[in-house]
Amino acid sequence: MSTTNTTAAKAPIFDADDVQGQVQDLYVASEVWLHTHWLQILIAFATGAVIVVALHGLRKLGERLCGKHIAGGTPLRRGWGMIVGRAVTRTSNFFIVMLAAKLVVGYAGAPSQVATTVNFLWTVASVFQAAIWARELILGAIEHRTSSEHYSGEALLSAMGLIRLLVTVALFAVALVVVLDNLGVNVTGLIAGLGVGGIAIGLAAQGIFGDLFAALAIIFDRPFRRGDKISYGTTSGVIESIGLKSTRIRAFTGELRVISNKQLLDKEIQNTSVRDHIRIQFTIGAAYETPPDTLARIPAMLREIAEGEGGKVARSSFESFGASSLDFVLQFDIPGDDWATAHPMRDRVMVSIMTRFAAEGIVIPYPTQTTYTAAPDGTLVMPYAVADRPAS
Template identity: 50%
Template sequence: MSNSNTIAPPIEGLHRGDLIAQVRGVAGDASAWFTTHWLAIAVAIAIGVGIFGLLLLLRGWAIRLCKRGEGVATWYSIIGRALAKTGTFFMIMTSARLVIGYADAPPLIHATIVFLFTIAAVFQAAIWAREIIFGAIEHRTQADPGHDHGLASALGIIRLLVTIVLFAISVVLVLSNLGVNVTGLVAGLGVGGIAIGLAAQGVFADLFAALAIIFDRPFRLGDSISYDKGSGAGTVEAIGLKSTRVRGGNGEERIIANRKLLDFEILNTTRRARNRFKFDFHLGYGIDPDLVRSLPGLLKEAVESEGYVLVHGGLNGFSDAGLSYDLEFESVEIDFPAEARDRVAAAVLERFHANHIDFAYPTSVNLIAGDVEKIPTGTAKAD
């Protein structure tokens, strides 16, 4: 006990003395540097203040650009929003780093400024990258007014993941610049990420499918879709992180995993460029050949009189029931009223009645040898 009490004070005094000596040495070097290079230091400070002022003006311009494009995710506002996040510490260290070489600073001061500038630059770059990525996501999704809480949560998760990844990279870069061996840290992070990914691969698969729905937009809320080769159909009511809810035609709610839903071929009937219908009918073989020649014109006139476009209207061939015809027409725009088929059918019937054209009905005729009666011209059927 007595030996330890007698030895401790000299060791403590030695460490404290070394520290005081180092501080005095740095202070002496700084004093000598100021005394010898005061003019160069003054010029460097003036230039640094000017650079800092320019950076402040640039940040102010970026903030005004953000306000001018507020609420609109244009690329101008995205870049402006990123520049507006420029930190004051980064601007100070940038100014100091640009002028430190002109002042012939001592090695310790020069190394300190370079070190602080490296830290500020790395984290500032991460902040800029994060804002640009967030802005790009907003720019991509701003045209979709049907975002619900599920998609909002998905976007929140994207922001969290992007922030974690960017700042983790920044920490690794800073440690690497400090001379720390980060190989083990990077390997550990990689192994941990693989383990988490394998444990929750189903959840991540559905999450990434939800992100695919956000960016690729195969459907939106309120769209009518059919999937799984038409075995499932309904209206999209909600798009969540893991599943999508579709309201079926009978009123039932179908909950489908996002990953599984995107594996199907999806038919989005809401996004039709046009709508199309087709009628099939037969005319008797006793029809006047002149009417056969004029029939395509009559069908086209009937369709266009109701404001629709004729795709095909004419003879398909000969059949047991008579001359086989079809009439196919489509809408000019997406909207196609429910009574469209009735109106076109009425227009066709008007022209058939005016020209004494009758539909064919299936008939059976028994012929007796020597019978000279004509086969009925056909008064047949409408499909």
């Protein structure tokens, strides 16, 4: 019994003859096409030229739109018009030419080899051009927020370099995967590799990325901005700067507090700069010996005093029976958020209440305690003088 070993010949990865044959077929098909469709080709080229000129004009319009936002060589506050204009100016000549070719290749009756080549080049041009436009719009939106909301320039300008790098890498990685997929390449392994690499980088720098995304959340959600007065936890102060990693807050007691952006957003933040009024509350007691008709007039007295000083009264009424007094509550609002104005008004209202109560004979009692002692014989010693009873 004989055994025959057959070795299968492996096809070469790169066959020069095959490539040469494809180029020859493309040349022949193009020559035939030029001879048979020369009129359609001339019309298509003329149409393509018009499209190219129109798109170049649109790009010039974008440059002019950007120029309107520049005065004396210095960019003004970035608006959406400038952002769109800057994105339009990033339109590449390759994309313009391929767009024109894509629009006219069908009309000219191009052979399949030419149409396939145009479709491939159009896919490459459109995908990467879309990535460029998306990058400019995203970065422009971030810059628009940082400039219009008066965020810290130095810190966020240094952060823009990292943000630009991250956005560029992410968008062009997606564009590369889309192009390879259109070429018929199996991108499953590439996507898996990019995913594993992204997870590894994210775990290694999760603190930095957490603070970076928190900074972006502050920019877009705008819970506060530079110069705002905020309170969080047991701390109150004024925002001095918002950076890539942390936010700096000047406490009302004078010290500078630095807190990471993520840790700050995890807390409940009270922004006192955006309130339109400051509410003041007084609890005033009147002695139990005060006549009922006078007690009935006290709420109106308190309202009159507060409104006379410019406050807007929210409540002026009887509150409760206290241990030593009948308690009344006065709540009034002072417009604005400036305590430098609110405190003097508060003091004037308090003094006016004391003056009015004195004029009306209303006593504001304070808690008192009476102590009784006993004599050696057990009789009670009164803490006050006792008048002698007249003899009967």
